[in-house]
Amino acid sequence: MKTHIKVISKEEILNIIPLLQKLNSKTPINLLKERVKEMSEFSNYECVGLYIEEKLVGISGLWYSTRHYIGKTVEPDHVILDESLRGQGIGKQFFKWIDNHVQNKGCEAIELNAYVNNPKSHKFYYNEGYNIYGFHFLKVLRKDKKFY
Template identity: 40%
Template sequence: MLAQIQVMKHLYPKLTLAKYQLYLQDMVPHNYKQVAIFEKEVCVGISGYWTGTKLWCGKYIELDNFIVSPDHRSKGIGKIITDYINDKAEEIGCTNIVLDAFTTNFAAHRFYYNQGYGPKGFHFVKILNEEGLT
Protein backbone atom coordinates (compact mmCIF):
# COMPACT_ATOMS: atom_id res chain seq x y z
CA MET A 1 0.00 0.00 0.00
CA LEU A 2 2.80 2.42 0.85
CA ALA A 3 4.27 2.00 -2.63
CA GLN A 4 1.17 3.67 -4.11
CA ILE A 5 1.52 6.97 -2.24
CA GLN A 6 1.99 8.93 -5.48
CA VAL A 7 -1.48 7.89 -6.64
CA MET A 8 -2.94 8.83 -3.23
CA LYS A 9 -1.34 12.27 -3.59
CA HIS A 10 -3.67 13.03 -6.52
CA LEU A 11 -6.46 13.26 -3.93
CA TYR A 12 -4.38 14.28 -0.90
CA PRO A 13 -1.41 16.42 -2.09
CA LYS A 14 -0.22 17.10 1.49
CA LEU A 15 -0.05 13.39 2.40
CA THR A 16 3.46 12.42 3.53
CA LEU A 17 4.87 8.92 3.54
CA ALA A 18 5.19 9.04 7.34
CA LYS A 19 1.56 10.10 7.80
CA TYR A 20 0.35 7.51 5.26
CA GLN A 21 2.27 4.76 7.06
CA LEU A 22 0.90 5.87 10.44
CA TYR A 23 -2.68 5.96 9.15
CA LEU A 24 -2.37 2.54 7.51
CA GLN A 25 -1.09 1.09 10.78
CA ASP A 26 -4.35 2.22 12.37
CA MET A 27 -6.63 1.35 9.44
CA VAL A 28 -5.50 -2.13 8.33
CA PRO A 29 -6.37 -3.84 11.66
CA HIS A 30 -9.91 -2.44 11.22
CA ASN A 31 -10.66 -4.23 7.93
CA TYR A 32 -9.13 -1.62 5.58
CA LYS A 33 -7.95 -3.09 2.28
CA GLN A 34 -7.10 -1.69 -1.15
CA VAL A 35 -7.75 -2.75 -4.71
CA ALA A 36 -5.47 -1.35 -7.42
CA ILE A 37 -5.28 -1.39 -11.20
CA PHE A 38 -1.85 -1.51 -12.81
CA GLU A 39 -0.75 -0.74 -16.34
CA LYS A 40 2.49 -2.68 -16.60
CA GLU A 41 4.28 -1.71 -13.35
CA VAL A 42 2.44 1.58 -12.82
CA CYS A 43 -0.59 1.94 -10.53
CA VAL A 44 -3.22 3.90 -12.49
CA GLY A 45 -6.20 3.48 -10.16
CA ILE A 46 -6.74 2.56 -6.54
CA SER A 47 -9.46 2.46 -3.94
CA GLY A 48 -9.50 1.58 -0.31
CA TYR A 49 -12.45 -0.29 1.10
CA TRP A 50 -13.74 -1.36 4.48
CA THR A 51 -16.17 -4.04 5.50
CA GLY A 52 -18.40 -3.58 8.47
CA THR A 53 -21.83 -4.11 9.95
CA LYS A 54 -24.43 -1.49 10.87
CA LEU A 55 -27.81 -1.89 12.51
CA TRP A 56 -29.75 -0.32 9.63
CA CYS A 57 -28.25 -2.47 6.88
CA GLY A 58 -26.22 -5.36 8.22
CA LYS A 59 -22.98 -6.16 6.40
CA TYR A 60 -21.68 -3.54 3.95
CA ILE A 61 -18.59 -2.43 2.04
CA GLU A 62 -17.49 1.20 2.11
CA LEU A 63 -15.34 2.57 -0.69
CA ASP A 64 -12.73 5.04 0.52
CA ASN A 65 -10.00 7.08 -1.23
CA PHE A 66 -11.14 6.18 -4.77
CA ILE A 67 -8.57 7.60 -7.18
CA VAL A 68 -7.79 7.20 -10.88
CA SER A 69 -4.64 8.96 -12.08
CA PRO A 70 -5.63 12.05 -14.10
CA ASP A 71 -4.02 10.86 -17.37
CA HIS A 72 -5.88 7.54 -17.13
CA ARG A 73 -9.40 8.83 -16.51
CA SER A 74 -12.23 7.95 -18.91
CA LYS A 75 -10.54 4.66 -19.81
CA GLY A 76 -12.84 2.37 -17.78
CA ILE A 77 -10.46 1.99 -14.82
CA GLY A 78 -12.98 3.30 -12.29
CA LYS A 79 -15.60 0.88 -13.62
CA ILE A 80 -13.19 -2.03 -13.24
CA ILE A 81 -12.75 -1.06 -9.58
CA THR A 82 -16.47 -0.60 -8.88
CA ASP A 83 -17.29 -3.90 -10.65
CA TYR A 84 -14.68 -5.68 -8.51
CA ILE A 85 -16.11 -4.16 -5.32
CA ASN A 86 -19.64 -5.07 -6.39
CA ASP A 87 -18.61 -8.70 -6.97
CA LYS A 88 -16.75 -8.74 -3.64
CA ALA A 89 -19.78 -7.33 -1.79
CA GLU A 90 -22.07 -9.97 -3.27
CA GLU A 91 -19.54 -12.73 -2.54
CA ILE A 92 -19.35 -11.87 1.17
CA GLY A 93 -23.07 -11.23 1.60
CA CYS A 94 -23.23 -7.45 1.86
CA THR A 95 -26.56 -5.67 1.58
CA ASN A 96 -25.02 -2.54 0.08
CA ILE A 97 -21.95 -0.55 -0.90
CA VAL A 98 -21.48 2.96 0.49
CA LEU A 99 -19.07 5.82 -0.18
CA ASP A 100 -18.50 9.49 0.46
CA ALA A 101 -17.67 12.02 -2.25
CA PHE A 102 -16.68 15.60 -1.58
CA THR A 103 -19.64 17.88 -2.27
CA THR A 104 -17.64 19.85 -4.85
CA ASN A 105 -16.41 16.80 -6.80
CA PHE A 106 -19.04 16.86 -9.54
CA ALA A 107 -17.07 14.56 -11.85
CA ALA A 108 -17.09 11.91 -9.11
CA HIS A 109 -20.82 12.42 -8.54
CA ARG A 110 -21.52 11.84 -12.23
CA PHE A 111 -19.33 8.73 -12.26
CA TYR A 112 -21.01 7.23 -9.17
CA TYR A 113 -24.51 7.94 -10.51
CA ASN A 114 -23.51 6.16 -13.73
CA GLN A 115 -22.39 3.15 -11.67
CA GLY A 116 -25.77 2.90 -9.92
CA TYR A 117 -24.95 4.77 -6.70
CA GLY A 118 -27.23 7.45 -5.31
CA PRO A 119 -27.44 9.60 -2.19
CA LYS A 120 -29.21 8.08 0.80
CA GLY A 121 -28.47 10.81 3.35
CA PHE A 122 -25.94 13.39 4.45
CA HIS A 123 -22.53 12.71 5.95
CA PHE A 124 -22.15 15.49 8.52
CA VAL A 125 -18.67 16.53 9.61
CA LYS A 126 -17.53 18.71 12.50
CA ILE A 127 -13.88 19.61 11.97
CA LEU A 128 -12.03 19.95 15.24
CA ASN A 129 -8.48 20.52 13.92
CA GLU A 130 -8.14 22.07 10.46
CA GLU A 131 -4.32 21.64 10.48
CA GLY A 132 -4.68 17.91 11.09
CA LEU A 133 -6.48 17.36 7.79
CA THR A 134 -4.67 15.84 4.84
Protein backbone atom coordinates in the same frame (compact mmCIF):
# COMPACT_ATOMS: atom_id res chain seq x y z
CA MET B 1 -3.39 -2.65 -22.34
CA LYS B 2 -3.19 -5.50 -19.80
CA THR B 3 -5.07 -4.67 -16.59
CA HIS B 4 -5.50 -6.62 -13.40
CA ILE B 5 -6.98 -5.86 -10.01
CA LYS B 6 -5.97 -7.34 -6.68
CA VAL B 7 -6.03 -6.80 -2.94
CA ILE B 8 -2.82 -5.03 -1.94
CA SER B 9 -0.91 -6.86 0.79
CA LYS B 10 0.11 -5.20 4.05
CA GLU B 11 3.72 -5.51 2.92
CA GLU B 12 2.98 -3.51 -0.24
CA ILE B 13 0.51 -1.02 1.26
CA LEU B 14 2.86 1.98 1.13
CA ASN B 15 2.92 1.62 -2.68
CA ILE B 16 -0.41 3.49 -2.66
CA ILE B 17 1.17 6.69 -1.29
CA PRO B 18 1.94 8.41 -4.66
CA LEU B 19 -1.67 7.98 -5.84
CA LEU B 20 -3.06 8.81 -2.41
CA GLN B 21 -1.11 12.08 -2.37
CA LYS B 22 -2.97 13.17 -5.53
CA LEU B 23 -6.18 12.97 -3.53
CA ASN B 24 -4.74 14.07 -0.20
CA SER B 25 -2.07 16.73 -0.58
CA LYS B 26 -2.65 18.31 2.86
CA THR B 27 -1.43 15.50 5.10
CA PRO B 28 2.34 15.50 5.70
CA ILE B 29 3.95 12.44 4.05
CA ASN B 30 5.22 10.88 7.29
CA LEU B 31 1.80 11.16 8.91
CA LEU B 32 0.14 9.78 5.76
CA LYS B 33 2.44 6.75 5.78
CA GLU B 34 1.82 6.18 9.49
CA ARG B 35 -1.96 6.33 9.01
CA VAL B 36 -1.92 4.00 5.99
CA LYS B 37 0.20 1.44 7.87
CA GLU B 38 -2.19 1.60 10.83
CA MET B 39 -5.24 1.25 8.57
CA SER B 40 -3.76 -1.86 6.97
CA GLU B 41 -3.63 -3.53 10.38
CA PHE B 42 -7.42 -3.32 10.90
CA SER B 43 -9.27 -6.55 10.11
CA ASN B 44 -12.18 -4.61 8.60
CA TYR B 45 -10.00 -2.80 6.02
CA GLU B 46 -8.37 -3.79 2.77
CA CYS B 47 -7.06 -1.84 -0.17
CA VAL B 48 -7.46 -2.91 -3.78
CA GLY B 49 -5.24 -1.81 -6.61
CA LEU B 50 -5.80 -1.52 -10.34
CA TYR B 51 -2.66 -2.26 -12.33
CA ILE B 52 -1.84 -1.68 -15.98
CA GLU B 53 1.28 -3.49 -17.16
CA GLU B 54 2.25 -3.99 -13.48
CA LYS B 55 2.00 -0.23 -12.73
CA LEU B 56 -0.39 0.78 -9.94
CA VAL B 57 -2.83 3.26 -11.54
CA GLY B 58 -5.90 3.05 -9.30
CA ILE B 59 -6.71 2.40 -5.66
CA SER B 60 -9.66 2.06 -3.36
CA GLY B 61 -9.70 1.31 0.31
CA LEU B 62 -12.58 -0.87 1.46
CA TRP B 63 -13.98 -0.55 4.99
CA TYR B 64 -16.32 -3.36 6.07
CA SER B 65 -19.01 -3.06 8.73
CA THR B 66 -22.50 -4.19 9.62
CA ARG B 67 -25.21 -1.53 9.83
CA HIS B 68 -28.61 -2.00 11.46
CA TYR B 69 -30.41 -0.42 8.50
CA ILE B 70 -28.82 -2.35 5.59
CA GLY B 71 -26.74 -5.26 6.92
CA LYS B 72 -23.17 -6.06 5.94
CA THR B 73 -21.78 -3.11 4.01
CA VAL B 74 -18.56 -1.80 2.58
CA GLU B 75 -17.35 1.75 2.13
CA PRO B 76 -14.92 2.45 -0.72
CA ASP B 77 -12.54 5.11 0.54
CA HIS B 78 -9.73 7.14 -1.00
CA VAL B 79 -10.80 6.05 -4.49
CA ILE B 80 -8.48 7.39 -7.15
CA LEU B 81 -7.70 6.56 -10.76
CA ASP B 82 -4.78 8.14 -12.62
CA GLU B 83 -6.11 11.20 -14.48
CA SER B 84 -4.72 10.03 -17.84
CA LEU B 85 -6.98 6.96 -17.72
CA ARG B 86 -10.28 8.62 -16.89
CA GLY B 87 -13.08 8.45 -19.43
CA GLN B 88 -11.88 5.13 -20.87
CA GLY B 89 -14.17 2.77 -18.95
CA ILE B 90 -11.42 1.69 -16.57
CA GLY B 91 -13.19 3.14 -13.51
CA LYS B 92 -16.30 1.21 -14.50
CA GLN B 93 -14.20 -1.97 -14.76
CA PHE B 94 -12.64 -1.23 -11.36
CA PHE B 95 -16.01 -0.78 -9.65
CA LYS B 96 -17.45 -3.88 -11.32
CA TRP B 97 -14.56 -5.85 -9.81
CA ILE B 98 -15.16 -4.23 -6.41
CA ASP B 99 -18.89 -5.03 -6.62
CA ASN B 100 -18.16 -8.71 -7.30
CA HIS B 101 -15.40 -8.87 -4.69
CA VAL B 102 -17.52 -7.47 -1.86
CA GLN B 103 -20.60 -9.47 -2.83
CA ASN B 104 -18.45 -12.61 -2.56
CA LYS B 105 -17.59 -11.45 0.98
CA GLY B 106 -21.31 -11.24 1.81
CA CYS B 107 -21.84 -7.49 1.50
CA GLU B 108 -25.41 -6.37 0.94
CA ALA B 109 -24.68 -2.71 0.16
CA ILE B 110 -21.97 -0.22 -0.70
CA GLU B 111 -21.86 3.23 0.90
CA LEU B 112 -19.40 5.93 -0.05
CA ASN B 113 -18.58 9.58 0.41
CA ALA B 114 -17.57 11.95 -2.35
CA TYR B 115 -16.18 15.43 -1.89
CA VAL B 116 -18.70 18.14 -2.81
CA ASN B 117 -16.13 19.87 -5.02
CA ASN B 118 -15.74 16.79 -7.25
CA PRO B 119 -18.82 16.77 -9.52
CA LYS B 120 -17.19 14.40 -12.03
CA SER B 121 -17.11 11.71 -9.36
CA HIS B 122 -20.77 12.39 -8.55
CA LYS B 123 -21.73 11.77 -12.17
CA PHE B 124 -19.66 8.57 -12.23
CA TYR B 125 -21.31 7.23 -9.07
CA TYR B 126 -24.81 8.10 -10.32
CA ASN B 127 -24.04 6.20 -13.53
CA GLU B 128 -22.89 3.22 -11.44
CA GLY B 129 -26.24 3.06 -9.60
CA TYR B 130 -25.46 5.03 -6.44
CA ASN B 131 -28.02 7.38 -4.91
CA ILE B 132 -27.65 10.20 -2.41
CA TYR B 133 -29.32 9.42 0.91
CA GLY B 134 -27.70 11.97 3.18
CA PHE B 135 -24.73 14.19 3.96
CA HIS B 136 -21.37 13.33 5.44
CA PHE B 137 -20.51 15.54 8.41
CA LEU B 138 -17.07 15.86 9.97
CA LYS B 139 -16.05 17.42 13.27
CA VAL B 140 -12.31 17.82 13.82
CA LEU B 141 -11.46 17.24 17.48
CA ARG B 142 -7.78 18.21 17.30
CA LYS B 143 -6.88 21.54 18.91
CA ASP B 144 -5.83 23.06 15.57
CA LYS B 145 -9.30 22.20 14.08
CA LYS B 146 -7.65 21.57 10.70
CA PHE B 147 -8.54 18.86 8.20
CA TYR B 148 -5.41 16.94 7.20
